[in-house]
Amino acid sequence: MANLLTINHLSYSRNLQLILKDLNLELPYGQIVGLLGTNGAGKTTLMRLIAGxxxxxxxxxSINTETNSAVRKSLVSFTExxxxxxxxxxxFKIGNFYDALYEDFNLTTFNQLLSNLNLSPDxxxxxLSKGNFRKLVIAVTLARQTDLYLLDEPFDGIDSMTRKKIIxxxxxxKPENATVLVSDHHVGDIANLLDQVVIIKDQHVAAQEAADTIRETLGKDIETYYEDFYREEL
Amino acid sequence: MFSFSFGVLASLVLAVILAVKQERVWTAPLYRLLPLSETKLYIGNVLTNFFSWIYFEILVVLLAFIMGPTSFVKILQTMNNGSFLEYAVGAGIILIFPTFIWCSVSLVHLLTNTFSDFLPINIQRISRVVLIIVLVYGLGKISNLATNSFTMIFASSQATSDASFYLSFIYLILTTIVVSIINIYLLKNWVQATPKTA
Known part of the structure; x- marks a missing residue:
């Protein structure tokens, strides 16, 4: 099966600042992928570029070989x-809004997610507090039945119990074939969730490795593997 | 008469509110992430404003009639010496002129946004102000030139003052279309969403 997401030689600059340079990345179907990197590494910018x-x-x-921006947008559910x-x-009005605008938005799933996350439709x-708003963001994002989910720091401002619920x-x-790309500063929180990790450093993908390989072959936990890339700076 | 004055004031307020709403769509991720082409997003947004405006103006006229039927009829009687076509074109100008203004405001906004992406982040505020001034001045000059050229072409055809009235209506529509084409090009190729955290 072809890759879900393919990025070839992506460079991006804004306000005279080079943010991503010659970045290459391929993501298969049905994976949960951790996008790791320090503040300002370009994780959010990469997600914004993927989402359109x-x-x-x-x-x-390209997503599903589609490069057209409007088609790509229909294949991506992004927290932004x-x-x-x-x-x-x-x-509930917000749910109705997305239900009217996105063909793949499932109102029943949305309501079940709200209930799971202890949010009232009324x-x-x-x-909403900051944490509850993040829960709403997650509910809306996951209520779309699509191929690629981009979760940009979904646990920001969320307590540990709710974090577990969100995970x-x-x-x-998540639909079985869908891939989730999730960025988070607290690597340890999402480590058990991940099938593979992508590390952004120096404006490009510095490493892409399966979680099992990191644990079993390299004998490290994901947090240590990630921190090794920044060992000199620590 | 009071209801007419109130209607004009309320229309001005609505025009400003609709302009703000229209501009928000061009850079808000909520709208820019919708699975639509930029052309559809643009046309949808402009038409939403256009029909909101028509809806409001119909309400204003109805309200004016309900609040003072006698003065409403009197005003209609004072405008009794034109043809139906003249009134239709006059109404068309009143309805389309705000759309022309909104599209022009969008042009300045989108151009400012485009140029700002190529300027350093630490001088964004000042550079945006300078850009807006330069763009408004430049677009004003271009608009003047186009209007003068149009008037000269029209004058050489020795048309009547009635024709001048109709041609100005066509000019308004054509200018709105040209500005819209430029706006769609900018949206497609240069103007990016501005997330709150950016």
Whole structure:
């Protein structure tokens, strides 16, 4: 089977600053992949480029062999697609909004995710705490039935119990063939979830390795493997 | 008369609100991540504003009639010496002019956004202000030149003042289309979403 995501020689700069340089990456179907790197390494920028928030002018990115931006957007569910509503809508209205706009949005799944994450459909967005808002973001993102999920720091501001709930939601609600690309600063929190890791350093992919290989062949845990790339800087 | 004045004021406020809403769509990830081509997003957004405007203007006219039927009829009587076509074109200008303004505002916004991406992040604020001033001045000059050329072509055809009125309507539509084509090109190739955290 061909790869779900293929990136060839992607370079990206903005405001006279080179953020990604000659980046290559291939992701297969049905994996949970950790995107690791320090602050400012370019993880979020890479996700924005994959999702279509930023413009890939050279068509370096293809999902399911599709380089067309509008088609790519239909194949990606990105946490940044949530937010920016006018007013302070109730959560059920937000569900209706996405249900009307995305063919692959499943309202039943959304409501079940809300229930799992202890969110009430009648709550207003402005009444949510930072952690509860992150839960809403996760619910909206996972309620789409698509090929690629991009979760940019999904556990930011979330307590450990909820973190576990979100992790089990990801495993439970991810379609079997779908791939999840998840970035997080706290590597240890997501280590058990991952099938492979991608490390971004010096504006490109410094390493891409299966989690099993790291643990069994290299004899390291994922956190140590990741930190080894920054050993000189520690 | 009061209801007419109120209608004009309310229309101005609505025009500003709709302009702000339209501009938000071009850079908000919520809208830019929708699985649509930029052309569909642009046309959808502009038409939403256009129909909101028409809807509001119909309400204003109805309200003016309900609040003062006598003065409403009087005003209609004062405009009794034109043809149906003249009134239709006049109404068309009133309805399309805001769309022309919104599209022009979008052009300045999208151009500013495009150029800003090539400037250092630490001078963004000042450079944006300078860019807006330069762009408004430059686009004003271009618009003047186009209007003068159009008037000269029209003058050489020795048309009547009625024709001038109709041609200005066509000019408004053509300019809106040209500005929209440039806007769509910028959206497709240069203008990127601006996430809150960026």
């Amino acid at each position: 928030n930023y413009i890939d002018r050279k068509n370096s990115i 697609q949530v937010g920016g509503w006018s007013g302070h809508p109730r959560i 709550q207003r967005v402005n009444q 089990s939601s990801i495993i439970q609600w």
